[in-house]
Amino acid sequence: MAAGTDTDAGGGGRELLRSLVRAQRGRLASAVLLAVVAVACQLVPYLMAYRVAVELVTEAAPDGGSLIRYAVVALVAIAAGTALMGGALAISHVCAYWLLYRLRQRIAERVSVLPLGEVTRRGSGGVGKLAMEDVERIEVFVAHMLPDAVAALTVVAATTVWLFVIDWRLAVAAVAVVPLAMLAMRHATRGSGAWVAQWHGAGMAMNQAVTEFLHGIKAVKVFNRQTDTVARATDAVRRYVDSETRWGLAFLPGGAAYFTIMAANVAVVVPVGLWLYRDGAVDVPTLLLFLLLALGYTGPLTKLTGYSSQLRQVRFGADEIAALLDSPALPDTARRAPLGPASVELADVSFGYTPDRRALDGVSIHAEAGRVTAVVGPSGSGKSTVARLVSRFFDVDAGSVRVGGVDVRDMAVDQLMDTVAVVFQDPFLFHDTVRANLTLGRPDLDDETVHRAARAARCHDFILALPQGYDTVVGERGATLSGGERQRISIARALLKDAPVVVLDEATASTDPENEIAIQQAVANLATGRTLLVIAHRLSTIRDADRIVVLTDGQVVETGRHDDLVTADGTYARLWADATTSARWSLGASDERSGARG
Known part of the structure; x- marks a missing residue:
């Protein structure tokens, strides 16, 4: 200083x-x-x-x-x-x-x-x-x-x-x-x-x-x-x-x-x-x-x-x-632009967190409206950066990000926030009641609507088991809940927001198998009638995606469906092989532990 x-x-x-x-x-x-x-x-x-x-x-x-x-x-x-x-x-x-x-x-x-x-x-x-x-x-x-x-x-x-x-x-x-x-x-x-x-x-x-x-x-x-x-x-x-x-x-x-x-x-x-x-x-x-x-x-x-x-x-x-x-605010046109179908498109996007290091370099991705598009790649490939740019946490250095056919810089910030919902890998919950956290974007919702979203996100049952149900205070950053429970609450929150575009940033990256199944079911309900852009760590969760985009070192190296990419024997195929090998190791370890207990 x-x-x-x-x-x-x-x-x-x-x-x-x-x-x-x-x-x-x-x-x-x-x-x-x-x-x-x-x-x-x-x-x-x-x-x-x-x-x-x-x-x-x-x-x-x-x-x-x-x-x-x-x-x-x-x-x-x-x-x-x-x-x-x-x-x-x-x-x-x-x-x-x-x-x-x-x-x-x-x-x-x-x-x-x-x-x-x-x-x-x-x-x-x-x-x-x-x-x-x-x-x-x-x-x-x-x-x-x-x-x-x-x-x-x-x-x-x-x-x-x-x-x-x-x-x-x-x-x-x-x-x-x-x-x-x-x-x-x-x-x-x-x-x-x-x-x-x-x-x-x-x-x-x-x-x-x-x-x-x-x-x-x-x-x-x-x-x-x-x-x-x-x-x-x-x-x-x-x-x-x-x-x-x-x-x-x-x-x-x-x-x-x-x-x-x-x-x-x-x-x-x-x-x-x-x-x-x-x-x-x-x-x-x-x-x-x-x-x-x-x-x-x-x-x-x-x-x-x-x-x-x-x-x-x-x-x-x-x-x-x-x-x-x-300090200059994020530029806001304050204009609510007419949007087309809820697609998401990155066109020749380049971006770096620092001037001497690019996180994305000439990336083009098209997520069709109403479809599930997954972005995968090794650690540091730029996956999460894509989610941040779509949500306009940062503006691109070059190229453009469009939602509904409109550059995110040309629409009002509140319109973008109404259009895009984000479920983070580590969701943040406020030191407040479960209901207040669920209705963060729409506090005027009635109980029936909230409960319906909670059921769809597979969190209604564990919420009812809490000491005061939906009126239970979850503690600072949701400390009284497990990671999977916090994740399902964040998905229910996205459902209640009812945005046409949903970005999931590593939503199941750090959950146990039981929670992963519940989260996948919640995500399936979340995807209904919406455009889903999934930043995926576990490839098993996106094998049924309509389109998979593979990033390496900030560049798109492959696109396609799961079976086609595995057959192509490229970067995705190697990632898939590593994932399945890891899964076999986990299963083998589980079998050994079961045998020891027997």
């Missing part, structure tokens, strides 16, 4: 922050006004202390009633200041939570229309950090930093004016340390843009590593790789800590000098004040007032400096959020 300087970086983030503030400027103005009045109230006790000092020094017999009044005024001012600041923070929090909601909504909306490649490149951990941690920092900026910073600035400005009105010589003594402190802070924050960039990048890498570890925890345990995966996640956390530590150490010399100098203003005010008092230039009340104000003068400045450091972090996170929100 490249780091810019403070002067040339963050334009997108600054504009994002400005737009968020503008959206709630009325409420924020009220919060700021209350904060300013609260600060004014906080200065009243100093004035009352000054009046008490004058009364005690100048009057031979101080008026007890006046002293009590001064004390009451000070207490009322303190209470009023506290209440007003509380009101300011309450209003700023309301604004901040609204902005937090709106910003996360915008992030979700943008992610939903981005090309899948852009989301994959950023990673779920990176996007999650933007949506959670960086948005939270913006919330803190609006809810706390904005009113507090205005209040602190008001204290500094009002106190400075007051000091110079009372005695310019003592005022100069009180503020003399500030320029020196600012020079120290400038040294401390030198190169902070680069430090913030490294820190932010390390944070995103840490989020990605931890998220990946949590998502893959089952595989980690099954393959007993806890040591390796924990080490990778720990290493990412350590790099984050190291980045933050190096930043802190770089800040330490100048920062320590800054805080030391700011705390030393009393050491300047006291000797200057005593010298002026000795010469009769100031009286005791004035000297006491300056001592009181000097003790509190640098506190707000220190708070402002701390906010400036936090603001750099907020701005950098806002830059990343703005970059995500400005």
